[in-house]
Amino acid sequence: xxxxxxxxxxxxxxxxxxxxxxNLLEIPGIIVKYMCDINPDAPALELARKNNIQCITDxxxxxxxxxxxxxxxxxxxxxxxxxxxxxxxxxxxCNVMGSAAARVMFHMIDxxxxxxxxxxxxxxxxxxxxxxxxxELEFVNKELQQQxxxxxxxxxxxxxxxxxxxxxxxxxxxxxxxxxxxxxxxxDILLAGYAxxxxxxxxxxVGKIKTRCVLLSQSIKEMLELANLNSCIEENIKMxxxxxxxxxxxxxxxxxxxSEARRIEFEFKQCTGNCMVKxxxxxxxxxxxxxxxxxxxxSDDNSEIEVTxxxxxxxxxxxxVTDHGIGIAPKxxxxxxxxxxxxxxxxxxxxxxxxxxxxxAKRIAQIxxxxxxxxxxxxxxxxxxxxxxxxxx
Amino acid sequence: xxxxxxxxxxxxxVDALTMVLEGEEHExxxxxxxxxxxENVAAFSADLIILDVIFPENDGAGFxxxxxxxxxEKTKDIPIAMLSAVNEKGQYSGTFSNADKDDVYLPVDxxxxxxxxxxxxxxxxxxxxx
Numbered sequence: 001x002x003x004x005x006x007x008x009x010x011x012x013x014x015x016x017x018x019x020x021x022x023n024l025l026e027i028p029g030i031i032v033k034y035m036c037d038i039n040p041d042a043p044a045l046e047l048a049r050k051n052n053i054q055c056i057t058d059x060x061x062x063x064x065x066x067x068x069x070x071x072x073x074x075x076x077x078x079x080x081x082x083x084x085x086x087x088x089x090x091x092x093x094c095n096v097m098g099s100a101a102a103r104v105m106f107h108m109i110d111x112x113x114x115x116x117x118x119x120x121x122x123x124x125x126x127x128x129x130x131x132x133x134x135x136e137l138e139f140v141n142k143e144l145q146q147q148x149x150x151x152x153x154x155x156x157x158x159x160x161x162x163x164x165x166x167x168x169x170x171x172x173x174x175x176x177x178x179x180x181x182x183x184x185x186x187x188d189i190l191l192a193g194y195a196x197x198x199x200x201x202x203x204x205x206v207g208k209i210k211t212r213c214v215l216l217s218q219s220i221k222e223m224l225e226l227a228n229l230n231s232c233i234e235e236n237i238k239m240x241x242x243x244x245x246x247x248x249x250x251x252x253x254x255x256x257x258x259s260e261a262r263r264i265e266f267e268f269k270q271c272t273g274n275c276m277v278k279x280x281x282x283x284x285x286x287x288x289x290x291x292x293x294x295x296x297x298x299s300d301d302n303s304e305i306e307v308t309x310x311x312x313x314x315x316x317x318x319x320x321v322t323d324h325g326i327g328i329a330p331k332x333x334x335x336x337x338x339x340x341x342x343x344x345x346x347x348x349x350x351x352x353x354x355x356x357x358x359x360x361a362k363r364i365a366q367i368x369x370x371x372x373x374x375x376x377x378x379x380x381x382x383x384x385x386x387x388x389x390x391x392x393x
Numbered sequence: 394x395x396x397x398x399x400x401x402x403x404x405x406x407v408d409a410l411t412m413v414l415e416g417e418e419h420e421x422x423x424x425x426x427x428x429x430x431x432e433n434v435a436a437f438s439a440d441l442i443i444l445d446v447i448f449p450e451n452d453g454a455g456f457x458x459x460x461x462x463x464x465x466e467k468t469k470d471i472p473i474a475m476l477s478a479v480n481e482k483g484q485y486s487g488t489f490s491n492a493d494k495d496d497v498y499l500p501v502d503x504x505x506x507x508x509x510x511x512x513x514x515x516x517x518x519x520x521x522x523x
Contacts, residue, residue, distance in 0.1 A: 167452075174447050177478035178403055181507035185409035192511040194416045 012076030013037035013044030273311035398439035
């Protein structure tokens with residue numbers, strides 16, 4: 001018969017019996033009902049009394065043997081005679097366990113208890129570690145939140161600085177351009193004859209003032225444009241879907257009067273495939289205009305300039321502007337994109353250059369995640385290439 | 394010929410514009426600040442307004458004046474040519490052009506960068522007066 005509780009009697013209250021009793025008291029579901037020893041001063045008896053366990057000191061052990069509640073008797077005296085006596089007189093439902101078997105069982109219980117204790121300790125340790133890690137994660141999380149907050153503050157400050165810079169640029173532009181516009185207006189009035197007739201000599205001189213005015217005006221514009229491009233927040237640049245065929249044709253139209261006057265022919269081979277790109281149209285117009293105006297400025301009259309737009313390589317569309325002009329010396333190929341750099345050949349060919357056009361074009365290319373490649377032979381001409389990422393359909 | 398009203402704080406620019414416009418026999422009047430622009434334009438019975446953008450105490454005064462002129466019954470139909478030495482949009486990246494004209498932000502008929510050579514000025518004025 002199986003029961004949730006076991007009622008036990010222990011015979012032998014020496015040191016062994018005391019150890020067993022102490023162990024059994026710890027195990028739930030086990031009731032130690034009797035502690036037996038002929039020596040009334042045996043150590044386990046004292047412990048039994050403290051735990052309200054009935055103590056038996058007579059040799060017959062009749063009370064123990066006749067108790068139908070007792071399932072198991074531990075014989076701890078180590079005496080064969082006692083074991084045999086108990087076996088012989090026990091009730092049929094009761095088992096007797098000798099000291100050797102009891103030791104094995106208690107060793108198992110002890111081991112189980114140790115494992116349980118270790119498991120408990122391990123569980124506590126794990127809980128502590130989880131707590132520690134949770135604390136660490138909370139700390140890291142707080143730090144991250146702090147950093148995110150710091151970045152937001154920094155970003156706001158950068159935005160403020162950028163706004164200040166923009167305001168400064170607009171003010172600087174106004175301070176430089178407004179008086180200059182007045183000077184140019186008067187020069188134009190003189191040249192247009194609104195202030196009496198001028199001698200040819202004066203007209204010649206005023207014409208030179210006008211030329212330098214135009215050049216200075218262009219320099220101011222490009223300096224400010226480059227400053228603006230160098231300090232702009234790229235994410236704020238407005239991007240649009242643009243057809244490069246149309247944009248390039250528009251730029252070629254803009255320079256048509258100059259090219260016609262110099263009998264320079266533009267051969268524009270438009271892209272027959274996809275040429276839609278996502279870009280800032282104003283900036284790309286400036287880039288294309290720079291390449292085309294450079295080709296014009298450094299070409300001889302009665303020459304040809306080829307502009308081609310071809311789909312490829314891969315998911316790109318490539319613009320090539322090729323002239324047959326003065327070309328670039330190998331030592332200057334890297335320098336042409338440097339701010340204010342102008343080669344001797346370039347200055348000889350065209351006085352009216354600021355040395356900023358290609359720097360601006362290069363920066364615009366960078367903003368659009370591309371680059372300008374140049375191939376040139378001094379005295380034979382140059383070819384500039386830019387590959388733009390196609391708009392993904 | 395037309396009656397042209399110039400609003401610009403730069404007296405040299407106003408004088409230069411006046412020389413050309415009077416040379417073409419237009420009647421010109423002007424003011425050098427942003428005050429009472431709507432009333433002054435109406436009192437002059439202007440056919441065309443030439444308007445600057447930046448004034449000493451207000452960087453965007455020209456835009457505000459343009460909006461006021463557009464919202465006033467007496468001046469709403471008078472064409473406006475906005476002339477400015479500064480055409481940088483600042484944070485908008487790029488430059489102003491006629492493509493930026495709109496009823497709210499840039500409610501003008503033409504946006505032109507200074508300086509304007511006499512021939513272009515005459516062409517612009519004739520276009521807006523016709």
